[in-house]
Amino acid sequence: xxxxxxxxxxxxxxxxxxxxxxxxxxxxxxxxxxxxxxxxxxxxxxxxxxxxxxxxxxxxxxxxxxxxxxxxxxxxxxxxxxxxxxxxxxxxxxxxxxxxxxxxxxxxxxxxxxxxxxxxxxxxxxxxxxxxxxxxxxxxxxxxxxxxxxxxxxxxxxxxxxxxxxxxxxxxxxxxxxxxxxxxxxxxxxxxxxxxxxxxxxxxxxxxxxxxxxxxxxxxxxxxxxxxxxx
Amino acid sequence: xxxxxxxxxxxxxxxxxxxxxxxxxxxxxxxxxxxxxxxxxxxxxxxxxxxxxxxxxxxxxxxxxxxxxxxxxxxxxxxxxxxxxxxxxxxxxxxxxxxxxxxxxxxxxxxxxxxxxxxxxxxxxxxxxxxxxxxxxxxxxxxxxxxxxxxxxxxxxxxxxxxxxxxxxxxxxxxxxxxxxxxxxxxxxxxxxxxxxxxxxxxxxxxxxxxxxxxxxxxxxxxxxxxxxxxxxxxxxxxxxxxxxxxxxxxxxxxxxxxxxxxxxxxxxxxxxxxxxxxxxxxxxxxxxxxxxxxxxx
Numbered sequence: 001x002x003x004x005x006x007x008x009x010x011x012x013x014x015x016x017x018x019x020x021x022x023x024x025x026x027x028x029x030x031x032x033x034x035x036x037x038x039x040x041x042x043x044x045x046x047x048x049x050x051x052x053x054x055x056x057x058x059x060x061x062x063x064x065x066x067x068x069x070x071x072x073x074x075x076x077x078x079x080x081x082x083x084x085x086x087x088x089x090x091x092x093x094x095x096x097x098x099x100x101x102x103x104x105x106x107x108x109x110x111x112x113x114x115x116x117x118x119x120x121x122x123x124x125x126x127x128x129x130x131x132x133x134x135x136x137x138x139x140x141x142x143x144x145x146x147x148x149x150x151x152x153x154x155x156x157x158x159x160x161x162x163x164x165x166x167x168x169x170x171x172x173x174x175x176x177x178x179x180x181x182x183x184x185x186x187x188x189x190x191x192x193x194x195x196x197x198x199x200x201x202x203x204x205x206x207x208x209x210x211x212x213x214x215x216x217x218x219x220x221x222x223x224x225x226x227x228x229x230x231x
Numbered sequence: 232x233x234x235x236x237x238x239x240x241x242x243x244x245x246x247x248x249x250x251x252x253x254x255x256x257x258x259x260x261x262x263x264x265x266x267x268x269x270x271x272x273x274x275x276x277x278x279x280x281x282x283x284x285x286x287x288x289x290x291x292x293x294x295x296x297x298x299x300x301x302x303x304x305x306x307x308x309x310x311x312x313x314x315x316x317x318x319x320x321x322x323x324x325x326x327x328x329x330x331x332x333x334x335x336x337x338x339x340x341x342x343x344x345x346x347x348x349x350x351x352x353x354x355x356x357x358x359x360x361x362x363x364x365x366x367x368x369x370x371x372x373x374x375x376x377x378x379x380x381x382x383x384x385x386x387x388x389x390x391x392x393x394x395x396x397x398x399x400x401x402x403x404x405x406x407x408x409x410x411x412x413x414x415x416x417x418x419x420x421x422x423x424x425x426x427x428x429x430x431x432x433x434x435x436x437x438x439x440x441x442x443x444x445x446x447x448x449x450x451x452x453x454x455x456x457x458x459x460x461x462x463x464x465x466x467x468x469x470x471x472x473x474x475x476x477x478x479x480x481x482x483x484x485x486x487x488x489x490x491x492x493x494x495x496x497x498x499x500x501x502x503x504x505x506x507x508x509x510x511x512x513x514x515x516x517x518x519x520x521x522x523x524x525x526x527x528x529x
Contacts (some may be wrong), residue, residue, distance in 0.1 A: 039503030057512065060503050077516060079502060080486065098486070098518055117518055118483055137483070137521065 003030040010036040014043055025049050039079065044072050047089075061098075064091040067108060083110045086127050099136070102129040105146065111200045118155065121148045124165055130200035140167050141177065149196045151204050159212050167212040168193055170204055179218045183211045233394075233407045234260025234359075234380035235468045235487070237498035239475045239527050240373075245494055250371035252508060254363045256497070257378045259504040261359040263407075264380030267393035268362045269354030271403040272373040273470055273529075276348035280324040282400070285344040285352040286334070287390055288317050295319045298338065305333065316365050317390075318344075320351050327400050342391060342428075347401030349374075349472040354393040374529045377470045379405035386431045396434050398441035401472040402450075406433040407500055408464035408485040416460060436461055440469070451524050454478055458522055468498060473529045483521040490514035496527045 005025075007017045017034065021044060025032075031052040037043055041060035044053050047070035055063070058076035068087045077095035086105040093101075096114035103119070105127030112120075112129070118136030121129045126145040134152035141157075143165030153171035160177020167180075168189070176182070185207070193206040236256040240246040249272065257268060277283060286298075295314035302323065303310050311322040323330065327346040334343050345352035353366050359380045363369070379394035386392050395403035410416075413435035417427060425438055439460060443453035450471060457467075458481070466485040469476045477498055479487055490497045490505045492514045497505050505511050519525050 038506035039501065041503070058502055058506065058516070060501065076512075077502070079488075096518075098488075099483070118521070 004033065005030055006033045006035065008035045009038065009040055009043070014040050018042065018045060021047055021049075021051070021053070025051055037074075037076070041079065044070070047072070058095070067091055077114070082112075083108075083127075086110060096133070101131075102127055105129070107146075109196075109199055111202075113202075115152065120150075121146075121165070124148065128196055128199070130196050130202065132200075132202055134171060137174075138177070140165055143167075147192060147196060149193060149200075149209070151202060159214070161218060162212075162214040164214065166192075168196075168209040169212060170209050173210065173212070176212065179215050180212050181215045183213050185209065185211045232263050232382045232384075234263035234500045234504070235405050235407050235466060235498070236260055236378040236380075236500075236504060237376065237468045237470070237475050237477070237496075239375040239496040239529065240494070241496075242494050246374055247372050249373045249376055250367075250369040252495070252497070253371070253376050253378060254368045255507060256499055256504040257363055257368070257380060258360045260378075260380045260500055263500055264382045265358050266383055266388045267354065267356045267381045267390065268359035268379060269352065269381075269393045269395050269405075270363075270366075270368060270371075270376060270378040271345065271350055271352040271395045271397075271470060272371050272376045273349040273401070273472060274351070274373040276472060277322060280326070281322055282325065282327055282330070282346060282348060283351050284321045284323065284327075284330055284346050285350070286319045286321065287342045287344050287354070288319075288340055289342075289390065291317055293317070293340075298341075301337075302333075305337070315367060317355060318353050318366060345397045345403065346399075347472065350397070350401050350403060350470075352395060352397065352403065354395070355390050356388060356393070374473075375470055375475050377403055377405055377468055377475070385409055386429065389429075391429050392431045394433060396431070396437035398438045399445060402437075402441055402444070402469070404433065404437040404440065404467060404469045406436060406468075407466045407487075408480065410436060410461055410463035410465065412460075412462040432463070436465070436467065450474065450476055451526065454524050466500070475527045475529075477519055477525040478523070479519055479521050481521050487519050488516065489519060489525070490516045 034055045037057045037059045039060045045065040048068040053072045055074045061079040063082045064072040065084045069089045071090045073092045081100040083091035084103040086108045088108040090109045092111040097112045097116045099117045101116045101120045102110040110129045113132040115133035120135040120139040122141045124143045130149045137155040140159045144163040148167045151170040154173045156174045157177035159180030190206045299312045313320045394405040397403045410432040413432035416435040440453045464484045466487045
């Protein structure tokens with residue numbers, strides 16, 4: 001990285017900073033320091049460049065949303081919906097994340113080094129999410145593709161109405177949601193876990209995780225089922 | 232969407248400057264609720280029979296001193312008055328039921344916002360920043376405070392529909408969310424003779440909890456029953472004379488974040504309302520989990 005650019009949210013608005021990141025970075029690679037985030041929302045959303053961004057402090061909602069290519073690191077906690085709809089690149093949170101981390105993410109990697117709150121990975125569509133701590137209730141709800149790896153515990157109703165996302169949990173699972181089931185861990189799973197742990201720079205035993213995937217019983221309407229219970 | 236804020240000062244220095252900490256939080260949460268706002272502040276309890284009564288009148292040319300004269304003539308004895316804009320705080324040696332009956336029957340223009348030995352309360356229409364300025368919130372002192380910024384979604388925008396809501400004495404509640412069964416709770420309580428002042432859903436939660444406490448439950452016990460009775464989304468922040476209490480519903484769809492240091496407990500819908508408090512970055516910051524009762528005592 002040849003250049004370091006320092007931006008300060010005490011001196012500039014989040015809109016000015018985001019417009020700079022969208023339009024004024026130039027062709028060469030750069031590293032950007034964002035100071036004094038003070039929990040402000042929408043920092044570094046919509047990036048589409050191979051830039052490295054460090055946010056020094058706690059950030060607010062939607063941090064690094066819709067990210068493409070960029071590697072964004074938050075040196076603190078984040079509010080709701082960090083890296084929502086991430087397309088590629090990497091978003092890393094050194095602290096904890098509030099609800100809906102990585103929601104609807106299509107690609108790339110989201111790393112929460114601390115805990116993530118409820119609905120982590122809700123409706124994820126192909127990104128990978130690695131959580132160093134635990135996740136709250138309804139995580140990976142309706143998750144369609146990609147992998148959620150949780151090193152700690154998972155809260156109630158994990159993987160409810162799951163499609164093809166696979167979930168790995170290192171700690172205890174409070175409860176599984178509808179149509180989510182625990183399955184045997186295969187050699188392929190261990191390789192996937194090892195790859196994600198390495199990408200997230202976390203050290204855990206890949207063999208110590210549980211695999212949760214969809215039982216696929218909600219995929220189709222069961223015409224022959226007895227629906228009288230609902231009439 | 233609405234915003235909630237709460238602050239409990241642990242040191243005499245912070246208590247003397249309570250308003251200076253609360254106003255920026257309330258102003259910041261104006262982004263979540265710009266149509267009206269309210270603030271309840273709790274101070275050391277008044278001695279003996281003295282009670283604090285916060286009154287609101289929906290016009291700005293009201294003569295509060297004349298009212299003080301009428302109240303002294305009716306009740307006898309000294310009555311203290313601090314008036315500002317459309318709000319006045321009376322301190323009188325009159326019990327709450329008698330005072331309320333008198334205001335309702337003789338002063339129909341007035342709204343009794345709160346009653347108790349510790350609580351005083353303000354609420355009005357407008358942006359929280361403007362309300363804070365017009366009522367001089369920065370000068371307020373006290374042990375703890377609860378505030379709300381409203382973006383109405385289910386009932387009218389009016390000072391009466393703004394939060395906090397109170398019931399009984401020295402109890403108030405603010406709510407971010409919406410209840411889906413306020414009318415069934417209301418019908419149940421009305422059969423027990425409990426009266427409502429608005430059609431706001433939060434008032435149902437407030438009166439339900441106060442009813443349980445009057446029946447002998449602690450606030451924590453009342454809240455456990457509340458989890459069974461209240462249907463909908465809620466982050467509720469409540470205060471009594473010596474407590475600040477926070478809960479989120481089982482789905483936790485409405486946000487809350489807590490920052491605690493040796494000097495204070497601060498609560499808000501969003502961290503950015505807490506970010507400028509002293510030593511906020513070193514505070515113990517956490518997100519309350521669903522259906523757990525968080526309680527701090529003064």
